Amino acid sequence: MNIDWQTYYEAAKKCQDLATELRRADKPVHDAVKDDCNGMSGDANGCKQWGQSYDQAAHHTLQASASLANALTNYGAVLYAQGFHWGNANKSYPPRPDTRQVGDYTVNLPTSVPTDGGRGFDDHGGVKAFFDKLVLEVANKFGKLPNADAAKLDKAHTTWHTFATHQTLTNAAADIATISAMFDGMDDATNRRLIQDHFATLKTSADNVATGAQNIATAAAQYHDATVSFGHDTANKINWLEAGVAAAAVAGIALAIFTVGMSVEAAGEGIAAAVTATIGAIQEAFSSSALVEILGVTTLAVGTVATVKAFEAVPVNELEKDAAKLAAIIAMKVIIDDHGDGSGSAIDDPTREIAKNIAEHANSRGQQGTGDHYVKGVAPENLADYVEKVLNNELPNEETRYLSNGRIAYWDPATGAVVIENGNGGSVYTPKDGHDYFEHELR
Incomplete structure (x- = not known):
């Protein structure tokens, strides 16, 4: 069957309406990543690598999302132009559409890895000599303890989860397939294939953006929960050290995973014993922590190689390819030829x-x-x-x-x-x- 100009116009409007809704859905993520999540990963061993993996996953997901919206906008303009030309060719003289287009947009995000995320724990008072010696021992044995910012991780999870579960995103691929189906009965097989190939690109991109957002939200939640749990477990183990060791700890104060101090005066031997016991408690808490898997390290020891797998489910390579294909759609230029439109229906640009x-x-x-x-x-x-x-x-x-x-x-x-x-x-x-x-x- 022949596709009338109204079908082109309806499909174009649906594309551009979906583009508008996608921008509304992903704008809070762009804002949060830029303003509220920078430096959230920490820079201790494993934390830094987690942040680098997150940065890559977030960048490719948001770039594909932005490019998807822009491609829908510009492809809508292309469909408007095709409908306009087809309508004029068969003397239907449709109203001249608004075929304004947008340029490609490059997403730039700050890193989630801080310049200095701190040592991972802090002093809550007491014997200064104890804390000073503990700092030296931690630096010698571990470099830094895991030092993510739990509050920022929580913000990241909430924002990504809201986007990942937003009805606009979860339905986007199906909505694009529905628009594409409007051309299923088109007699011109060559033109139908060209039109629907572009819709296939848009649909695949929507699927990959949704998958990326879902898995980033999950990874941020797991890292947040494991960070908080590690702080509590470490504090509990320190507080339950054997009698005679006077170290005490509190979980989750300010940006530190835990704070620790020595509540009574002690001789040099007592301080040394308390530091040794505290180091042991930290190691024991970490070895049973979910951070082992999340950060890809089996021990806190200096020199351990971190292998982060938290973002393996994010289709980074596919998202990168999607962005390139979407850029080609964005680059499609619309030309409106008013020649032969004698209806007087064309309006000024x-x-x-x-x-x-x-x-x-x-x-x-x-x-x-x-x-x-x-x-x-x-x-x-x-x-x-x-x-x-x-x-x-x-x-x-x-x-x-x-x-x-x-x-x-x-x-x-x-x-x-x-x-x-x-x-x-x-x-x-x-x-x-x-x-x-x-x-x-x-x-």
């Missing part, structure tokens, strides 16, 4: 109209002598042309962010300007804090 509205809004405010409300080097009469180029992603190294309430923000590094697209209008200005403002203050 919507991007041009939005750019004009933004420029008029900015110019009406005046420059005010600060440079905050205009683009340096762009004359008022040229502002609409400049904004149009930004909206069409024609400028080099542009960045795009999707904000609340359907707004879109664009960053031009060459001028330091921000363009906010909001419905049929918006604003353009040069924030004094530059890219930091664009990255962190826009919501």
Whole structure:
């Protein structure tokens, strides 16, 4: 059967609606990873390697997620254009669609490995000589104890779990398959195959993003729980040391896994015995801890090789391939040919109209002598042309962010300007804090 232009338009709208919902679903993850989870893994042996594996898994999952949304947006524009041309060819003269497209977006995340995560335990008072000697012994034997930030790990788990179980993500692959099925009866087998091959790429990517998010959430939860449990078990073992050893510990204070001190004055021999016993308690607690498997180390001893397997279930290689395939879809350019449309139904270029509205809004405010409300080097009469180029992603190294309430923000590094697209209008200005403002203050 022939596919009418309405089917193309309906499929295009479904693609772009799904893109919008995906951005809403994954934005909290981007924000949390950038603002709340940096440095969470710790830098002790095993902790550092866990963080490096997490960084790789998180980056590829979020890159594929962002690229999936952008590919859905741009492929929707392609379908709109195909429907428009098909409708004009058979004299149906459909309304001219909005075929604006977005550029590719590169995800940049801070590392979860801190520069210095601390020794993994702290002093809660008492005999200073005991704690000082314990610090030296820990450094000599272990380097550092496991030193993850449990609060940040908890935030990571909660955020990733919310994303992984979000209905938009869990249903995305099925929704894409449903859109693809709209073209099942198409007579033109070659064109049908081309259309549905792109949908297959989108569907596979959605499946892999969902799998990645689920397994990252699980890994973060396991690391959090094991870290907290290790702190409690270590404190309990220290507190139950044999009579005559006066060390005492408390689990989970501040950023330390546990705090320890010596509550009574003791002679040199007593301090040495307490340190030795405390070291033994730490080793015993770790050997029975889930951290052994999570961090991929069998002992805390200095020089132990860590083999982290916590993220093996995250399809990192597939996600990387997905991002490359999605980039090809994002790069598809839409050309609308109005020739032969005698219906009078075509409207002005919507991007041009939005750019004009933004420029008029900015110019009406005046420059005010600060440079905050205009683009340096762009004359008022040229502002609409400049904004149009930004909206069409024609400028080099542009960045795009999707904000609340359907707004879109664009960053031009060459001028330091921000363009906010909001419905049929918006604003353009040069924030004094530059890219930091664009990255962190826009919501």
